[in-house]
Amino acid sequence: MVAAIRDAEWYAQFPDDYRWSYNVMLALAQIPTGGGEVGEIDRVCRRLAGHVGDDERWFREWRAMGDQVRTLAERAEGLGDRRAAMAHYRRASNYYFAAERFRFPKDEDALDTYRAMLDTFRRAAELDDRYRIEFVEIPYESSSLPAFFVSAAATPEGRAPVVVFMNGFDGNKELNWFLGIEDLLARGVSVLSLDSPGVGEAIRFRGIPLRHDYEVAGSAAVDWLETRPDVDPDRIGVMALSLGGYYASRSASMEPRFKACVAWGAIWDYHRIWRERIEAAFAKQLPVPGAHLVWSTGTASTEEALQVLEGFRLAEVVPRMTGAFLLVHGEDDQQVPVADARLLFDACGSADKTLRIFTGAEGGAQHCQMDNLSIAVPEINRWLADRLGATAG
Known part of the structure; x- marks a missing residue:
């Protein structure tokens, strides 16, 4: 059983499930600082429509988006485009984080996804010439x-x-x-x-x-x-x-x-x-x-x-x-x-x-x-x- 959202003045992607909606809002909130892209988040949410509450499906879709964006990062890095690679790695790390947080027990699939989050975040940091x-x-x-x-x-x-x-x-x-x-x-x-x-x-x-x-x-x-x-x-x-x-x-x-x-x-x-x-x-x-x-x-x-x-x-x-x-x-x-x-x-x-x-x-x-x-x-x-x-x- 999940908790629905009380009447509130905020965007709720999945009104019948507070937990899912709050975590989509969390992903959207990080777009201005490079933690997401609205089109990518929307694509995940559309794939999750009709499966609300299925945490296994949540895990698979967010991880798949993390994999897709990491591939973009690796391609950009291979072309010598450090800025694009950095941005892609940062978004990928956040999508892996979104995927893993609902995964229980913390089995090898969960931990491997978390390791992917750590790796992509670190690779973004290494490419960041500002700090x-x-x-x-x-x-x-x-x-x-x-x-x-x-x-x-x-x-x-x-x-x-x-x-x-x-x-x-x-x-x-x-x-x-x-x-x-x-x-x-x-x-x-x-x-x-x-x-x-x-x-x-x-x-x-x-x-x-x-x-x-x-x-x-x-x-x-x-x-x-x-x-x-x-x-x-x-x-x-x-x-x-x-x-x-x-x-x-x-x-x-x-x-x-x-x-x-x-x-x-x-x-x-x-x-x-x-x-x-x-x-x-x-x-x-x-x-x-x-x-x-x-x-x-x-x-x-x-x-x-x-x-x-x-x-x-x-x-x-x-x-x-x-x-x-x-x-x-x-x-x-x-x-x-x-x-x-x-x-x-x-x-x-x-x-x-x-x-x-x-x-x-x-x-x-x-x-x-x-x-x-x-x-x-x-x-x-x-x-x-x-x-x-x-x-x-």
């Missing part, structure tokens, strides 16, 4: 967390402010590229985009599950950044979206070296959110299949997963936050109620805190503003650049 995108490892307990770093420092000797950018429950570091990284760089802010515990490569290939004490990962990122000569250690911020609203808020509350924090989507009591979803047999608005919870927590059942989520509450944590805080939420967010945003904002201990609720009338009212990134991203990044004292790169 030096470094793929790095962040020491983390007995393992490491995969990340990429892009410096906004004007000179090799310069020190720029930096943002640790994490995704959410079902995203990854590559997705962050299409959610405003280039805009941050243009404002003079460097970016460390991180696959944190339970996310991306960290869970798929290293078995690092979700954990409530997310400051362990946040502090590991700060430790690594402090070793870089092109980073100003006194101007480090953290940003994350969706469930990342918990990651960022928790990290900034427990790690005072974070001078600014953006919770791009509020999380107040994640245990309650999932308890209600489970009680409804997952017939609620979800971004991915319910099976993602057990898999990302490294547990064997929903009951065990809920035990892991006992610590995913912020009431006793955010009063400790001292750095600047921006909380961004959508008025009609169908995954997390706007009331949770108000609870989180009121509890935050920061003396410099801002609550931004995007409305249906202006756009951006949906989850993490995927219905209008063009107005949300500049507002978020302008706030970050201001609080971190950035100058245009």
Whole structure:
């Protein structure tokens, strides 16, 4: 059983299935930053018409589009057309990401598709003459967390402010590229985009599950950044979206070296959110299949997963936050109620805190503003650049 879409002012490709529609909207939202092409996305959606809810069909069609666009990239690269190849590889990586996210269990077909996403994203980065995108490892307990770093420092000797950018429950570091990284760089802010515990490569290939004490990962990122000569250690911020609203808020509350924090989507009591979803047999608005919870927590059942989520509450944590805080939420967010945003904002201990609720009338009212990134991203990044004292790169 799937959840249909409540009455809302946003484009829904598949009105009877929120999850499918939201993920099409996510793909469309990334067109301006090179993550998709409307004709290619439309072609996939037309092939999916009449098969709504069939996640195997979703997997096959998005993967096929990824393969098709990767072939375009390889052809362009063979012709020496680096710019065209870069653009094609970036779109292919996003289509592979769209394909894999609904695939459960994470079998070899799923993991091979994810590897194709990683490979095409990296090949695009290697062809990008505008930025030096470094793929790095962040020491983390007995393992490491995969990340990429892009410096906004004007000179090799310069020190720029930096943002640790994490995704959410079902995203990854590559997705962050299409959610405003280039805009941050243009404002003079460097970016460390991180696959944190339970996310991306960290869970798929290293078995690092979700954990409530997310400051362990946040502090590991700060430790690594402090070793870089092109980073100003006194101007480090953290940003994350969706469930990342918990990651960022928790990290900034427990790690005072974070001078600014953006919770791009509020999380107040994640245990309650999932308890209600489970009680409804997952017939609620979800971004991915319910099976993602057990898999990302490294547990064997929903009951065990809920035990892991006992610590995913912020009431006793955010009063400790001292750095600047921006909380961004959508008025009609169908995954997390706007009331949770108000609870989180009121509890935050920061003396410099801002609550931004995007409305249906202006756009951006949906989850993490995927219905209008063009107005949300500049507002978020302008706030970050201001609080971190950035100058245009």
